[in-house]
Amino acid sequence: MSQSSGGTVLVAGASYGIGEQIARHFAVRGCKVILAARSADRLSAIAESLPSAVPAPVDFSKLEALQDWLAGIVRDHGPLSSLVYCAAVMSRIPLRDFDVPTMEEIFRVNTMAPILLTQAFRRPGSFRAPGSVVFVSSIIGMVGRPSLTVYGASKEALHGFVRSAALELCRQGIRINAVAPGMIETEHNMTEFARMSEVQKASVKAAYPLGIGAPMDVVKAVEFLSGEDSKWITGTTLVVDGGYTAQ
Numbered sequence: 001m002s003q004s005s006g007g008t009v010l011v012a013g014a015s016y017g018i019g020e021q022i023a024r025h026f027a028v029r030g031c032k033v034i035l036a037a038r039s040a041d042r043l044s045a046i047a048e049s050l051p052s053a054v055p056a057p058v059d060f061s062k063l064e065a066l067q068d069w070l071a072g073i074v075r076d077h078g079p080l081s082s083l084v085y086c087a088a089v090m091s092r093i094p095l096r097d098f099d100v101p102t103m104e105e106i107f108r109v110n111t112m113a114p115i116l117l118t119q120a121f122r123r124p125g126s127f128r129a130p131g132s133v134v135f136v137s138s139i140i141g142m143v144g145r146p147s148l149t150v151y152g153a154s155k156e157a158l159h160g161f162v163r164s165a166a167l168e169l170c171r172q173g174i175r176i177n178a179v180a181p182g183m184i185e186t187e188h189n190m191t192e193f194a195r196m197s198e199v200q201k202a203s204v205k206a207a208y209p210l211g212i213g214a215p216m217d218v219v220k221a222v223e224f225l226s227g228e229d230s231k232w233i234t235g236t237t238l239v240v241d242g243g244y245t246a247q
């Protein structure tokens, strides 16, 4: 079954940006969507605007509670067909300024939470085969950028996890992949972009042969990797970056 024509999809990071657009896309295509993030009011407003969506507020940095949280979702809404993890902390911090709590928060939300949720998803009764897991990572897990050292490390770790987890999970009928986007025109990004000088803006634009991406560019890649059109693809990271890393 294609994820875009039914099933229950958990979208982590559904309150803003790319995750919100992923959730909206799956919902209008007939999926029941579980909307997860911290901003409860915003999730409720998004859910009300969609045909079949439920808010499920959660803080992904609270790792100890995550597996029970997912078990509760399954108890209330039945087995999941897909898990899409799009939440992240993206702090631009020079290496000299990092402290342990900041580093820990980045790794908890960006790396450890998706790993623990995958572990909970694979439990018998939690998913309906064929199941799929898709992580939204970043090209900064593949190429470097000053001030994104720990963010890049947290995303690259996902790519390593995806490869080995794919080999374990295939026996249960679960595929797992990642999508690595380049710069996408989200509300948050455009606010940051607006603060740049004209020279900085021109240099960012010039780095993308096909221009800066739109949320829908990532949504389509996630949809493909979630559904049966990619039934022979697992353990891979799909780069969606307008040619940035081809240079």
Ligand SMILES: NC(=O)c1ccc[n+]([C@@H]2O[C@H](COP(=O)([O-])OP(=O)(O)OC[C@H]3O[C@@H](n4cnc5c(N)ncnc54)[C@H](OP(=O)(O)O)[C@@H]3O)[C@@H](O)[C@H]2O)c1
Binding pocket: 012, 013, 014, 015, 016, 017, 018, 019, 036, 037, 038, 039, 040, 058, 059, 060, 061, 085, 086, 087, 088, 089, 090, 109, 136, 137, 138, 139, 180, 181, 182, 183, 184, 185, 186, 188, 189
């Ligand atoms: N935008 C880009 O250019 C770009 C490029 C490459 C990769 N990416 C990746 O794409 C994904 C989405 O990016 P975006 O730009 O759309 O991000 P965004 O607009 O900043 O949204 C981030 C999402 O993560 C959630 N989140 C953050 N911390 C959380 C926590 N502790 N617990 C629960 N939810 C939490 C936020 O919800 P709450 O604040 O409500 O909790 C929000 O829904 C991220 O994984 C990012 O690394 C983005």
